[in-house]
Amino acid sequence: xxxxxxxxxxxxxxxxxxxxxxxxxxxxxxxxxxxxxxxxxxxxxxxxxxxxxxxxxxxxxxxxxxxxxxxxxxxxxxxxxxxxxxxxxxxxxxxxxxxxxxxxxxxxxxxxxxxxxxxxxxxxxxxxxxxxxxxxxxxxxxxxxxxxxxxxxxxxxxxxxxxxxxxxxxxxxxxxxxxxxxxxxxxxxxxxxxxxxxxxxxxxxxxxxxxxxxxxxxxxxxxxxxxxxxxxxxxxxxxxxxxxxxxxxxxxxxxxxxxxxxxxxxxxxxxxxxxxxxxxxxxxxxxxxxxxxxxxxxxxxxxxxxxxxxxxxxxxxxxxxxxxxxxxxxxxxxxxxxxxxxxxxxxxxxxxxxxxxxxxxxxxxxxxxxxxxxxxxxxxxxxxxxxxxxxxxxxxxxxxxxxxxxxxxxxxxxxxxxxxxxxxxxxxxxxxxxxxxxxxxxxxxxxxxxxxxxxxxxxxxxxxxxxxxxxxxxxxxxxxxxxxxxxxxxxxxxxxxxxxxxxxxxxxxxxxxxxx
Amino acid sequence: xxxxxxxxxxxxxxxxxxxxxxxxxxxxxxxxxxxxxxxxxxxxxxxxxxxxxxxxxxxxxxxxxxxxxxxxxxxxxxxxxxxxxxxxxxxxxxxxxxxxxxxxxxxxxxxxxxxxxxxxxxxxxxxxxxxxxxxxxxxxxxxxxxxxxxxxxxxxxxxxxxxxxxxxxxxxxxxxxxxxxxxxxxxxxxxxxxxxxxxxxxxxxxxxxxxxxxxxxxxxxxxxxxxxxxxxxxxxxxxxxxxxxxxxxxxxxxxxxxxxxxxxxxxxxxxxxxxxxxxxxxxxxxxxxxxxxxxxxxxxxxxxxxxxxxxxxxxxxxxxxxxxxxxxxxxxxxxxxxxxxxxxxxxxxxxxxxxxxxxxxxxxxxxxxxxxxxxxxxxxxxxxxxxxxxxxxxxxxxxxxxxxxxxxxx
Numbered sequence: 001x002x003x004x005x006x007x008x009x010x011x012x013x014x015x016x017x018x019x020x021x022x023x024x025x026x027x028x029x030x031x032x033x034x035x036x037x038x039x040x041x042x043x044x045x046x047x048x049x050x051x052x053x054x055x056x057x058x059x060x061x062x063x064x065x066x067x068x069x070x071x072x073x074x075x076x077x078x079x080x081x082x083x084x085x086x087x088x089x090x091x092x093x094x095x096x097x098x099x100x101x102x103x104x105x106x107x108x109x110x111x112x113x114x115x116x117x118x119x120x121x122x123x124x125x126x127x128x129x130x131x132x133x134x135x136x137x138x139x140x141x142x143x144x145x146x147x148x149x150x151x152x153x154x155x156x157x158x159x160x161x162x163x164x165x166x167x168x169x170x171x172x173x174x175x176x177x178x179x180x181x182x183x184x185x186x187x188x189x190x191x192x193x194x195x196x197x198x199x200x201x202x203x204x205x206x207x208x209x210x211x212x213x214x215x216x217x218x219x220x221x222x223x224x225x226x227x228x229x230x231x232x233x234x235x236x237x238x239x240x241x242x243x244x245x246x247x248x249x250x251x252x253x254x255x256x257x258x259x260x261x262x263x264x265x266x267x268x269x270x271x272x273x274x275x276x277x278x279x280x281x282x283x284x285x286x287x288x289x290x291x292x293x294x295x296x297x298x299x300x301x302x303x304x305x306x307x308x309x310x311x312x313x314x315x316x317x318x319x320x321x322x323x324x325x326x327x328x329x330x331x332x333x334x335x336x337x338x339x340x341x342x343x344x345x346x347x348x349x350x351x352x353x354x355x356x357x358x359x360x361x362x363x364x365x366x367x368x369x370x371x372x373x374x375x376x377x378x379x380x381x382x383x384x385x386x387x388x389x390x391x392x393x394x395x396x397x398x399x400x401x402x403x404x405x406x407x408x409x410x411x412x413x414x415x416x417x418x419x420x421x422x423x424x425x426x427x428x429x430x431x432x433x434x435x436x437x438x439x440x441x442x443x444x445x446x447x448x449x450x451x452x453x454x455x456x457x458x459x460x461x462x463x464x465x466x467x468x469x470x471x472x473x474x475x476x477x478x479x480x481x482x483x484x485x486x487x488x489x490x491x492x493x494x495x496x497x498x499x500x501x502x503x504x505x506x507x508x509x510x511x512x513x514x515x516x
Numbered sequence: 517x518x519x520x521x522x523x524x525x526x527x528x529x530x531x532x533x534x535x536x537x538x539x540x541x542x543x544x545x546x547x548x549x550x551x552x553x554x555x556x557x558x559x560x561x562x563x564x565x566x567x568x569x570x571x572x573x574x575x576x577x578x579x580x581x582x583x584x585x586x587x588x589x590x591x592x593x594x595x596x597x598x599x600x601x602x603x604x605x606x607x608x609x610x611x612x613x614x615x616x617x618x619x620x621x622x623x624x625x626x627x628x629x630x631x632x633x634x635x636x637x638x639x640x641x642x643x644x645x646x647x648x649x650x651x652x653x654x655x656x657x658x659x660x661x662x663x664x665x666x667x668x669x670x671x672x673x674x675x676x677x678x679x680x681x682x683x684x685x686x687x688x689x690x691x692x693x694x695x696x697x698x699x700x701x702x703x704x705x706x707x708x709x710x711x712x713x714x715x716x717x718x719x720x721x722x723x724x725x726x727x728x729x730x731x732x733x734x735x736x737x738x739x740x741x742x743x744x745x746x747x748x749x750x751x752x753x754x755x756x757x758x759x760x761x762x763x764x765x766x767x768x769x770x771x772x773x774x775x776x777x778x779x780x781x782x783x784x785x786x787x788x789x790x791x792x793x794x795x796x797x798x799x800x801x802x803x804x805x806x807x808x809x810x811x812x813x814x815x816x817x818x819x820x821x822x823x824x825x826x827x828x829x830x831x832x833x834x835x836x837x838x839x840x841x842x843x844x845x846x847x848x849x850x851x852x853x854x855x856x857x858x859x860x861x862x863x864x865x866x867x868x869x870x871x872x873x874x875x876x877x878x879x880x881x882x883x884x885x886x887x888x889x890x891x892x893x894x895x896x897x898x899x900x901x902x903x904x905x906x907x908x909x910x911x912x913x914x915x916x917x918x919x920x921x922x923x924x925x926x
Binding site: 199236317319321326331332334 | 562621623
């Protein structure tokens, strides 16, 4: 990080302004406004500087310009420069966030953050008024993490909006929001959000330490932060969650997790995170517990399918034909008649084709979306089979794998299974089920060794924590989830709600009692 | 950092070498396999002749959806090879089959009577020695050339081997006359105390053989695969046949009855022209050996329940005494089955009834003495039958139709 210099502000407004303009390269979007306030025209008593587009014009015009013009008489009559500054601060400027700054660097930083700077002739101090605003996207429905039942609001690119969305959900004085800026050039604002006494303080300190250790020029998305602070880089599994939904983030915070908001992206990081969290949707907690549990099992099953189905198909059809029921075997064999490549090559062709189609679908302009789906369905599905390039069963396997992949709520976990799938296919194609099992074994060993901010990645399963299992593969009804997950939250803040919350009809109605 | 990278690359290189060393050594694509659905064994003076019924997948799959199964190419093809030993004969198949014979989906094993009389040991040895061969294959015995059975087509089952298996499996489940015997069951029974076993017979009824799809286009096939008699085995050698009536009796004594249907005379004693049909739904047999000096007596206690399925006598089935009378007639009929079976197996001196096990369990010390010449001892046993039949249901109609008719005329 570059050394913090401190340049004093010139007492002359004109030279101070000159210095600012020089530093910022005389940008056309830098607006200066001089107020003579009874002073000489070439030596205005008060000067306003701000950057157009970063400020809220209503605030600048109404709260600063208008007020200074109204009070120009009083300001002009002020005895000294410090007195004028005090007047401005206390009487004139109708802005909430006002700070007095002494250094030029501070002025530059504030300007770039959307503050308006008020310089007073003869004073070595300047006033920063927080008028940050400008154009940004409003709160809309999240595009990548949708639910049927639940709040429809999503995070935006503005860190202020995002923090307020969390604040609105947790009306507790214990909610802590620690700001810092990372990136020597971009000076991106980062907010670490957690609940004091519920989040484990050690983990909070660890996150702060890792964030402070980042020395880079730019942070443009939370992905940058994720790669800098995650526990292990060489793993297909993500050890931080990113969420676009305030309700999901708040749910995590209430369980003792810590959120990291990065300015400029709607994806907020959540840590520490365990394997099972990637298979939970915030909707699980809004729907009835039975269907939520069922859907979770479906998701875990889909993860296995998405990771293993092609490799199992290859392994069984090329090594273990005795495992297939005869009728199915005959029908598979009939489909394989006349297909030119071995099953493994066939599977690779189809998988790669699908990955290409998927990538094309993401990158393509939306207007061409339907075109690719037609081409994809025809090329992948029908024509390839009819031309005898691939067998119909392989198309079914690949498409089911692809569909299963979309079931996993967390996209970064879904991509993990996509990558592992290819390795498994090679193992299945060379060693059969033996290879697939070996691969799974290595995978399991690797997963057990993973940590997310010191928390074991496979937490409720290994090390086994029976009470945490209440909300992993199945979700028990809300009244049964009386404690927070062990190890993640502060041990002292274990209890979440009262016991005996199970609803029940009154033991006997008043009417019956009267009859006796 | 560079050290970890170098280490990782070394590990990756090791793994890659492993792949090349061992990779894909027993990989077989589905279209390199000749899936065998049935095999037959015949023995001549020169050695073994083995036939394989191989499924042609494309011929089977093309029939999917469309109702017409007639015409087109045959769903199976049959290879025949010979050799001095079984495996030698099998290995000769590479000379004529473009694909590797694959036996994991073999369903039935048809052994010629000639080979069965010579001894089953060689076949069983091959089945237990080969990892690929399944011991859950059904064995059938055929008189004459067994490969004829493999060439025969079913009208409804595209894969004839599968058809043969479901034929015998269904029969043993529904009618209990001929047991479905798998390789391991047969092997267990011939090495058991009694050193004997039974196998069902398969034969082709009618002629000419249906071994082309053009013959399938007719509504009635000229020839069909049928289950026939029961072959008796002493040790691994076949010694004779039991007819179906005797086979049912054997099933009664050996407690193999799951369901069975048979006709019985329902009129007064001596009258045999009026018949009823009884369906057994539950039956159990207990063998109780008793020893008096050197004489061995076997009590065969049969407890049977079932339902009347047909009644041609004019009887009032609501009357308990009538039912008792019927039960007595049923008892006689079952005793007849059992006696006939007993006579048949006694003359062959082949204990396929499970007597050896019963004696062994009842009196292990005495069994040790008997064991040496059990066949003789077995033939000398006097058998006592104790049959109890219970008619649980008489069907939806309580009176026979004949009775109703008589009432109207009165």
